[in-house]
Amino acid sequence: MPQRSSDAKEVFVQRGLVAIVPGVIILVLAIVLMVYSETFRALAVVLMVIALSAIVYGIYEFNLTRGVTTFSVVCPFCQSSNSFTEEPRNDVRCEGCQRAIPILDGRVAQVFQVRCGFCNELNFYSEKSTGLICESCDHEIPIAVSEQVAAARATMDVYTAKEDDRPFDLILTGVGGPHNEALISTLQHMLALNRNQVKEIMQSTPSLLLSGIPKRKAEMLRTQIVQSKGSAEARPGSP
Ligand SMILES: [Zn+2]
Ligand SMILES: [Zn+2]
Numbered sequence: 718m719p720q721r722s723s724d725a726k727e728v729f730v731q732r733g734l735v736a737i738v739p740g741v742i743i744l745v746l747a748i749v750l751m752v753y754s755e756t757f758r759a760l761a762v763v764l765m766v767i768a769l770s771a772i773v774y775g776i777y778e779f780n781l782t783r784g785v786t787t788f789s790v791v792c793p794f795c796q797s798s799n800s801f802t803e804e805p806r807n808d809v810r811c812e813g814c815q816r817a818i819p820i821l822d823g824r825v826a827q828v829f830q831v832r833c834g835f836c837n838e839l840n841f842y843s844e845k846s847t848g849l850i851c852e853s854c855d856h857e858i859p860i861a862v863s864e865q866v867a868a869a870r871a872t873m874d875v876y877t878a879k880e881d882d883r884p885f886d887l888i889l890t891g892v893g894g895p896h897n898e899a900l901i902s903t904l905q906h907m908l909a910l911n912r913n914q915v916k917e918i919m920q921s922t923p924s925l926l927l928s929g930i931p932k933r934k935a936e937m938l939r940t941q942i943v944q945s946k947g948s949a950e951a952r953p954g955s956p
Contacts, residue, residue, distance in 0.1 A: 719801040719809065722787040729785075733778035740771030792818055793828035794841055807902050817906055819843035833858050847944060848937040857933050883953045885935035886928040891948035892919045899945040907938055928954050 747764035750757050787800040790809060797813030808817045819826035826843040833840055838853040842860050849858045892900055897919075904915045908926060918924050926949070927938070935951035942949040 719788075719803045719805050721812075722785050722800040722802050725785045725802050726782040729778050729781040733775040735775075736771045736778065737775030740768045740775060744768035744772070790818060790820075790825060792816070793825055793843070794818075807898075808906065816841070819845045821845055829860075831858055831860060847941050850934050850937065855931055855934065857937070883932065884929040885932045885951050886954040887926045887930065887935045887938055888923050888950045888952070889918065889926050889942065889947065890923045890950050892922060893946035893948075895919070897946055900942065900947040903941050903945040903947075907941065923950075 743764050747761045747768055750761040750764070754761075786802055788802075788804045790799045790801065790805060791797070792799060792811040792813055794816050795811065795814040797811060799809065799812055799818070801809065804823060805818075805820050806823065808820050810816070811818050819828070821844065826845050828841055828843045831840055831842065831849070832838070833851040833854060833856060835856040836851060836854040838851055840849060840852055840858055842849045846860060849860045850856070851858055889904075900919070901912060901915050904910070904918065904926070905912060908915065908918075910918075918926070927935070930938075932951065932953075939949045939951045
């Protein structure tokens with residue numbers, strides 16, 4: 718995950734302040750000492766040198782903020798601008814709306830809007846989406862997907878012809894290698910976990926990813942895992 722440029726700049730500003738604030742205070746003290754006391758004039762000079770060096774160092778740190786490179790990513794959902802120190806390669810979270818901004822081949826993926834047919838809530842999906850579940854009511858919203866995805870889901874539907882409203886569990890059974898970046902990224906989104914947490918989960922399969930979710934959601938998430946070269950099982954949860 719690339720670093721936010723605002724975070725990178727903050728580090729330099731903080732270091733600058735830590736030097737400049739005491740620097741200025743010492744400088745004022747040194748000047749007062751210089752003016753009002755003959756005896757401590759030598760000490761005043763020493764203090765002044767220390768104070769000036771601290772201030773110069775602080776200004777140097779402030780200047781480093783200008784060297785921070787920024788790549789701006791405009792959120793396709795809420796239009797807020799997010800700045801990073803490097804070009805994002807994977808999806809990044811938007812500071813404005815907390816949604817994941819889909820990144821495809823180094824650019825922001827195209828995003829589409831659709832209203833849920835059940836509750837009329839406005840939902841978003843991107844050209845990377847393999848399926849869409851309403852943010853508000855958990856119903857599936859039909860979207861246009863690539864042929865490959867459609868085929869994978871058609872086979873899936875054969876086995877799920879009967880509506881099943883038992884709560885389902887989603888279990889990760891295979892990870893397709895320890896460095897499967899696609900799967901790491903997919904699971905990060907699915908579970909809202911960080912990279913290390915996801916890697917831990919991937920080390921101990923089979924592992925329960927989610928429980929008590931609607932069957933359709935479990936099946937859809939399973940498809941996403943399979944597309945990331947992992948394997949998973951969606952099965953009815955124990956009551
Ligand atoms: Zn946003
Ligand atoms: Zn809905």
